Amino acid sequence: MDETDAAAGQISAEAARIYEDFFVPALFGQFAPWLVEAAGIRDGDRVLDVATGTGVVARAAQARAARVSAVDINPGMLAMARKLAPELDIRQARAEALPFADDSFDAVTCQFALMFLADRRQALREMARVCRPGGWITVSVFAPWPRSPGYNDLIPLLEELMGAGAAEALKVPFCLGEDGALAQLLAEAGLEGAHLGHRTGEIRHPSLDAWLETEIGGWTLAEAMTPARMTALKRAAPERLGKYRHGDGSVSFECPALFAVTRA
Template sequence: MEIIVPTTVEDHPYREFERVGWERAASSYAASFEAITNLFAKQLLAAVGAGPRIKLLDVACGSGYMAAMAADSGAQVEAVDFSPNMVEVATRRYPRLPFRMADAEALPFADNTFDAVVIGFGVHHFPFPLRALAAARRVLRIGGRVAFTVWAPVEEHLFQKVVVDAVREIGNPTASLPTAPAGAICEIETCLGLLRDSGFVLPPPRAETLTAFVPIESALQLIQLLTDGTVRMSSLIRSLPQEKRALLPMAVEREMERFRQGDVFKVPAAAILAVGVKA
C-alpha cells in the first residue's frame, strides 16, 4: 500500500519571520548559540533512550551537533530542518549523516518509522506546534518517545532576562520576544498540554525544568552571541534605535553583575524538558 506523507505546510508570516531569521543565523550558529543549547542536549537524548539500535529523528536539527551526538551513541539517525542554510552547515560539519530540508509540521517520513524523536529548542519557533507534535507522533512507532526542550519563562531563564531587562531599561519599557501564533510555549503546563493534545497518552507525559550555568566573559559577548545566533532575541536587540543600542552593553553588564564569579559571569539558563510516549 502506498503511504501518503504530507509535504507542504500552511503559509504563515510567522513561519516566514523564523525562516528568514534562521537563514541569516545559520552561518554563525555553530560558533555562537549552539554552545548554549548544547548544555541540555545530553538530557534530551537520554529522555528518549538514544543509543545502539534506536532509530532517532532530530527535528529542527540546526547545525547538526545533536544528531551527531546521537549517532555517536550508536543510534541510527535522520535529521531535518526547514532552513536550507542550516542543512548545508550541518551537512558540511557531519558529512556522513543524512540531513534533509523539511518543515517540522510536514515530516517526509512514513508512519511508524522511528523509536525516538527529539526537538531541541524548536517547538516555540513553529507557527503550529500541535501540528508538529502530531507529525512527530505519526512517524513514531507505538511505544516510541518524543522529547523536546523550550526555554523556561523569562523570570527563570535569567540568561535571556538580563538582556530583556536591559532593553526595557534603556529603550523600550514593554519589549518582549516575538511569539508564534499559538502563543508562548515556556510553561510546564503548556508543554504537557501540547503533548496530550497531540495524542501522547501512556505512560503519562512528563516535564521538568533544567538549569545550566553559562560562562560569559562580558556583556558584549552575550549581546553578540544573541544577535548572531538567535532569531527572536536578535530581533528584540535589533529593534533598538542605534543610539540606544550603544547603551546596551553597560545596561546588560549592570544586570549581569550579580552573576560575577571572578573574571567571568555564570549566568543561569533554564529550559523545560518535556517527554511523551506514543501509546
Template sequence: MNYSLSDEALLAAKAYEELHVPALFRQFAPIVVSTAQISSGHRVLDVACGTGILARTVAATVTEPGSVTGLDLSPGMLAMARQLAPSIDWQLGSAESLPFADNSFDAVVSQFGLMFFQDRRSALKEMMRVLTPGGRLVVAVWDALVNSQAYPDEVDMLQRLAGQAAADALRAPFVLGNPDHVSELLSDAGAALVEIVTHDGTARFPDIQTMVEADLRGWLPVMGVQLHETQIALILNEAETVLSKYKVAGGQVEFTAPALIASGVKV
C-alpha cells in the same frame, strides 16, 4: 541539494553555532538522548535541528543499521549543520508536515524548537505519526522567563533601547515554560506516559559582550529582527551595567537557565 542562501542567514547560523550552542544548548543534548532511551541501531529524527548539536550527539550513540536525520526550515542552519557533520541526513522541511512515512523512527527528538512552530499541536501529531509503536518522543523547551536569571534583565533592556520587536524576539524562547501546558500538548498529540522534568541548566558566556552579541547578532536575526550598528553599540555599553551582577571570576558570565524535558511514548 543546493539552497539559495543569503549572507545574513549564513552569518546568523554561524553566530548561533559558535555562541549559543556552547553557552546554552550543548549541555541539554545528552539529557534528551538519555530520556529518549536512544541506543545503537535506532533510527532517530531530530525536528527543528538547527545547526545540529542534538543530532550530532545522537549520532555518537547510534550505529548501523541505525540512522540519524535532522530536519529544519532554515537553509542557513542546515548549511552549517552539513559542514559540521556531513554524514548525517539533513533535510529541509516543516515540522507540521514531516516528509516521512508512518512508523519510520524509533525515537523522535526536538530541542528548543517547539516554541516556534506555526502549529504546535499539528507538529506534535506529525512527530507521533512517524514514530514506531513503543518509540519515545522527547521535546526540550525553556522554562518560563521569570525562572531564568539574566534574561529578564536583558529583555527589559532591549525593550528600553531597541523596542518591542527586539524584546519580543528574546521573550519568544520562553513562551512554553508551563509544565501543565506542555504535558497537555503531548497528551493531545497521542503520547502516553507523559512526563515533564525540569533540569536546571547553567548558561556560561566568556563575558557580557559575548552573551549580548549572541542575541543581537545571532538570535534576533533568526527571528527577523536586524538592529543598526549604532543600536548594538548602545546596547552593549548599557549591558555592562545591567548584567554586571552575573559576572564571576575572570569576567565570565554565569546564570541559571532551566529547561523542561518532556517525554511520551507511542502505544
C-alpha cells in the same frame, strides 16, 4: 528579516555560524546529550531530530551509534548542519509535514524548537506518526523568562532600547515553560501521559559583550540589531547585567528547562 521572522526562529547564514560557534558551546551543547539520554537512544536506533538547527542533537544521537535523520526549515541552519555532519540524512522540511513514512523511527527528538513552529499540535502529531508505536518522543523547552536568570534582566532592557517587538521576539523561546503549558499541548496533540522533568544547565560566556553578541548575533534578533542599538546595549550592560559577571570578566547564569518524554 524582521522581528516577525525572529519570532518564528528564522535566522541568516551568518547568524547560524555564530549560533554554532558560540551559542552551542555556551548553552545548547550541554543539553543535547541530556535530551538523547532522556529519549533512551541506543546503538542502532532510528532517530529523527526535528527542527535540528545546526544539528547539535543529531550529532549527539550519532555519538550513540544511532541511525540519524534530521529536518529543519531554515536554510542557514541546514547549511551548517550538513557541513558538520555530511554523512547524516539532513533534509529541509517543515515539522508539520515530515517527509517520512509512518513508523519510520524508534525515537523522535526536538530540542528548544517547539515554540517556534507554526502549528505546534500538528508538528507533534507528525512526530507521533513517523515514530513507531511504543517509540519515544522527547522534547525540551525553556522555563518561563521571568524565572530564567539573565533573561529576566536582558528582556526588559531590550524593550527599553529596541521596543516591544524585540522584547516579544526574545520571549518566544520561553513561551511553553509556563506551568502546564507543555503537558496541555502534548495532550491536545494526542500524546497523553508524558513524563515531565526539569533540568538546569548553565549559560557561560567569556564576557558581557560576548553574551550580547552571541545572544543577538547568533539568534533570532540578528537582523534587527543595528550597530547603534548594539552600542547602546553594551553601554547599558554593566549596570543592568553586571551581576552575572565574575571577577575574571566571564558571565554565567543558570538556564532552567523542562523535558517531556512520551510514547508514540
